[in-house]
Amino acid sequence: MRGPLRMRALTAEEERVIGKLAHSRTASARLVERAKIIELAQKGQTIPQIMQQLHLSEPTVRKWWKRFELMGLPGLEDVGRPGTPRHYSDLDRAKIIEVALTRPANLGLAFNCWTFDRLTTSIQQQFGIAMKKTRIFEILHEEGLRWRQQESWFGERLDPEFAQKRGLLKP
Known part of the structure; x- marks a missing residue:
């Protein structure tokens, strides 16, 4: 020794x-x-x-x-370690946050509010950012952003004859 x-x-x-x-x-x-x-x-x-x-x-x-x-x-104290490099650029992160903070109608979409599924689909398809849903969730969560829950009734009805079967709402 x-x-x-x-x-x-x-x-x-x-x-x-x-x-x-x-x-x-x-x-x-x-x-x-x-x-x-x-x-x-x-x-x-x-x-x-x-x-x-x-x-x-x-x-x-x-x-x-x-x-x-x-x-x-x-x-x-622990000294920071380099770790693996980021897979997504700061520009991608900024674009995701920008899209999440913009009303869908202002982007030319047919709905007025974001749900997580709508947001991820738009980010992946319209803006060409190939990112998993879980990573998009993490980015939004880090920024403190929340979104609406998907409504089960939203969109087209499964039964096209629903209105006829239901009848008149007011007598």
């Missing part, structure tokens, strides 16, 4: 935040674990002692110790 690391003196703010995070029940488990590493190091424990007490590996303890030394409290 490597030699012992020396923990720098914590500022009053760092000490307060580390103490609070190390015993938190609402912060993420990762953040609590990292704060415990720093708290134990501040109390003078060595890396092998911290490893044994927290059941962690040496590289893990050293990583968070060094990141805290270099960056302070922000060093305990």
Whole structure:
């Protein structure tokens, strides 16, 4: 094993935040674990002692110790990871939101309000954006947009003779 690391003196703010995070029940488990590493190091424990007490590996303890030394409290947070690139451009997302916020009649459609099915069909067919319904739903949900539920009676009647069978509405 490597030699012992020396923990720098914590500022009053760092000490307060580390103490609070190390015993938190609402912060993420990762953040609590990292704060415990720093708290134990501040109390003078060595890396092998911290490893044994927290059941962690040496590289893990050293990583968070060094990141805290270099960056302070922000060093305990997760660093963003690149992930996979987006499949759809910002222009596609903007077009979907624009269409959802526009009245269908203003787009030359025969109805006055959007339902989710009408909206996805228009986006896919009229605007040529090949996107799954679930992804369109996610984009709209991220923007806080909601839509009307599909009416079961909307559109053409299944029975063309319905009006005759029903009779007059008013005597």
